Amino acid sequence: MIQNLYKDSLLFPDRNLSIHRSMSGSAKKPRTDNMSVRKIGTHNGTFHCDEVLACFFLRQLPEYKNAEIVRTRDPAKLAECDIVVDVGGKFDPKTHRYDHHQRTFSESYHSLCPEKPWVTKLSSAGLVYLHFGRRLLSQLTQLKEDDQQLEVLYDKEVDAVDNGISQSEGEARYSVSTTLSSRVGYLNPRWNSKSQDTEEGFKKALALVGEEFLDRLDFYKSSWLPARAVVQEAVKQRHKVDPSGEVMMFSQGGCPWKEHLFALEKELQVETPIKFILYPDQNGHWRIQCVPAGLNTFQNRVSLLEEWRGIRDEALSELSGIKECIFVHAAGFIGGNKTQEGALEMARRTLQAFAQCTAANGKS
Incomplete structure (x- = not known):
């Protein structure tokens, strides 16, 4: 079933999701000059919407579309990766390291791009989007990077949830258990499952966040943006x-x-x-x-x-x-x-x- 899902999916152009299982005990050899497959590093074990979405974003870019996703916490294996998200304890765009868990990290969209107003502390998905977002949207929509429409940003809820920021002060009157973050979390093995292997769930999560992101992007481009002109004319004619x-x-x-x-x-x-x-x-x-x-x-x-x-x-x-x-x-x-x-x-x-x-x- 999973193989058929990825075989027919438009989310992964290479049609094969390559996952490195760090727990298998068979570490892959370092990449040589004759090997062109790039590596995206992230942590193994329980996965969250944050790093899953970051990996999906990267795999939509030409240089990473066939990338192997290496799930590990081994520093030596992460050092072999071309880009690392949500693990490694380092944020350094020059070396493509995008972790946000370090004690000293407090970056927001506003702190990194002062012209933007958003002050929620960024997760790895937010960091990847900030540094690659325009290219990502251009790749997916065929719009030029300097097109005003590319100012449309994806929902910042992922950043708030992953960084433990509550939506309301005090205790909320009710909880929502069907958010994207929640649905990704449900794909992890249950606490009492015989198998605690997270690899198949991670694959499903990639497909889930990818489909949802592309659906929202299509809505913003095809419906939300054209609506602005309609609303503007109605305001003028009121x-x-x-x-x-x-x-x-x-x-x-x-x-x-x-x-x-x-x-x-x-x-x-x-x-x-x-x-x-x-x-x-x-x-x-x-x-x-x-x-x-x-x-x-x-x-x-x-x-x-x-x-x-x-x-x-x-x-x-x-x-x-x-x-x-x-x-x-x-x-x-x-x-x-x-x-x-x-x-x-x-x-x-x-x-x-x-x-x-x-x-x-x-x-x-």
Whole structure:
């Protein structure tokens, strides 16, 4: 099954994943001038998303696409490798050593590239991405290295998880056990398994992180980046939708707008934040969606009226005085109307009530 997975996989062009098993007792001979196969070194034993992703990144580059992955902690064997990640106790780009476990290591994207704002301490995957990222993306997307689109960065979650950085202060209200890091971890042998061999799991992990990274990269290139122009035009046209400038409209649903909207509001110096997004759904009806207060929060800048929440259809139309209502979610973040005019009126009524409430609170 594993052989078939790699035979047909586009993630590994050489179609053969060469893994050196340091525990086998048969160390390979040092590479001679007649041997062109390069070596990527990383640690053996339990593997994590960090070094697996770093190895995948490197194998997408022409010089490492056929590289042998040497999994060992033996300094002599690591010294034979062309590049070493997540082991060895050394960070030195000049000699291609990318470990982050040493006590003195505290590098972040910002410390190594001051023009970048990210301050999370980097893992080996982050270090490899920082030094090879532009070439990696150029290789995979066929875009030129100086193309602005190559500024799209992969999710920094891998760095935070591997360096033990919590997502929240204190105890989290719930845990997510299906993250990429978690799914890679599940491929390690269970504590009570008869075999503690990690090599087959490492191969599966390479395929897993590779498929997920390429899928996300394709999304960013083919969907997320083109959406920016759509969102930018909608921001510019918002006063034609409603004079307040607080309602934005798309002619088609499904556009990934949130990240672009927050960025464009800053770039275009939008003084009054946009509160609602209108767009048609797959049934030809219209949705009204609240703009969240931030990218990682369920709080809205303005939520739909509390008395509408959880009410549907004719009952909602009678309550609101707006024809053709379909629903308002119980959490107040989204609603629906059969017509564009009806959805817009839902936004206007909510904005009016919000303005009145704000004015009343200001007087008290």
